[in-house]
Amino acid sequence: MRRIAATPFALAIFLFGCGTAPLTRQQLQGMALYEGRCAHCHRDNDLALKKVPPDLHGVFRSAKLPSGAPATDAEVQHAVLAGKGLMPSFAGRFTQDQMAALLAYLHTGLR
Secondary structure (H helix, E strand, O other): OOOOOOOHHHHHHHHHOOOOOOOOHHHHHHHHHHHHHOHHHHOOOOOOOOOOOOOOOOOOOOOEOOOOOEOOHHHHHHHHHHOEOOEOOOOOOOOHHHHHHHHHHHOOOOO
16 A cells, blocks of 8 residues: 655645545645744734734725735735734744745735
8 A cells, every 4th residue: 555645735635535636746835934923913813913814814805905005915914014003013023935924925815
């Protein structure tokens, strides 16, 4: 019997089945970055923040971001790297490749 390695790609197929296209390697990298650096505020709010950050599910499905800015890669990247409102700046904490991966994952609607 042949064993299949538990790669992120195989895990994505297992988790998401055949109903939707599997996440690409870049999207999986973005998912890992989102889970490690974004989800604790934007999903879990485990920091007991008084003002809950916006939910980012489907953030690119609308023409505007929760802030009212256009829903574009450039605007999201600017918000992440420069910070906005109560959100701190993440400048220097994401490489260009990581930022591209995060954006690619956000475009999936966070599935």
